[in-house]
Amino acid sequence: MGPSQPAGRGRGLPGPRARRRLRGRGARVKRLRAATGDAFDAGRQMLAPLLSAAGPRITAAAFANDHLACGTLMQAASQGVAVPGRIALLGFGDFPIGRQLQPSLSTLRPPTAEIGQVAAQAVLESVGEGLDPASRALPCQLIARDSTGGAAAADSAAPH
Template sequence: MSSTPEFSRRPRRGHGRPTLHDVAEAAGVTRITVSRYIRQPERVAEATAAKIREAIERTGYVPNQLAGHLASGASRLVAALIPNVGHSIFAETIQSLTEGLHGSGFELLLLSTGYSLEREEAQLRALTGWAPGAIVVTGRQHTPGALRMLREARDAGTPVVEIWDHHSQNTDPEDFAQIGFDHFQTGRQMAARLVELGHRSLAYVDSGVTEDFRAHERGDGFEAEARALGAKVKRLRANIGDAFDAGREVLPSLLAEAKSPITAAAYANDYLACGTLMEAHAQGIEVPGRLALLGFGDFPIGRQLDPSLSTVRPPTAEIGRVTARAVLESIAEGQEPLSEALSCTLIERMSTSTKTGR
């Protein structure tokens, strides 16, 4: 998947202070030229640089460390709302986002929504007093109140980015920038691979968390592709609580189909899959001989089990890096951030070794 936004970038509204546009207009050059001068002055001809310096002095614009944005009243904080900061699947994104902001004059303000849209709305309301320099939210589902606040922030000149998601239909100019991947398509790819390996009776073990929308979308894609390829598919929902225990508890349901035994199962995350794998080992059930398992997340534990867990690796660190770059470019150039579609990687290990005759 490539980053090819379907709509043009729009200038963000300023906060009433001198902007990059004001400097460009005063100097008789483009905003891009001014931005280049601020970041890489050696790349700008001396005569043009002199005009820009004079325009900066005349307008009162302060370019140092993106301070033109800071002078508008926004803080040095980039607020990121993450479903679960203790979950390893988001840890690399948080770390790479932090590193991407390093040296820019901006720091990360991290909030955990607990997979609650209502909590996300409350946190966005509380953020108003902090005047964040940019807002990063996880996913594209929001309450009406949260959506209103995000749109108001964007219209007031604050970059807004939705991460860990990239909907293929994100072409409306009113949509926010999205940096992530298509979960429905990822689910389809998971089902297609299991069918390709010879499995004709599949299951998807979904997250028990109601607002884990991205896991549910992968399940929707998994079901759609399995049926499109003529395979049988059953969808199970894991119990809420410890994910390893929930994975253990789902095994009897996976083995209960007598008429058309399930031979392969995909999971909302690796922890659930590892729970099933450990319970299967305890009961003497062969993996992948009796039941092949495919996780999501590429968590370290999956590599250590025997058999090792096949999984889908999301672009966790890349999401953070690309988001940091998009936010800082948006602030510097006075344009809305760009969407970027990223890709997942299927990691095949021993838990899905090829079986035929299914």
């Protein structure tokens, strides 16, 4: 995918530790903020700053959620911007709309059941034992689809 340039809303993706790891691997990371309001509209508005940002050309963007990424993907399609040819896009959440668009959206799938279990356990410990909930990182699954070239790469590696 080349150097990654994440765009997100709020804290966004990736977090400070991930940005340090990416920089340590030679990636140039720039954090952009999306407008508040409708996430699809905010994502549509992100395409222009991604394509015109000062400095090295942005070749990839990771978003805080799939709706922002889908908005950017739809705007790219309406302007004839090649995804992933000109810019690769990655969402977060694995929402169904990402599978419906062309190209389909690569995403990170969070472990939703485990998030619920960990949250319930934290509430019980907090209420029952008076403990402060501990922060816990949970692994996400990369779902590589067309917006990062992942589906094409996976298809070409599969036996025919």
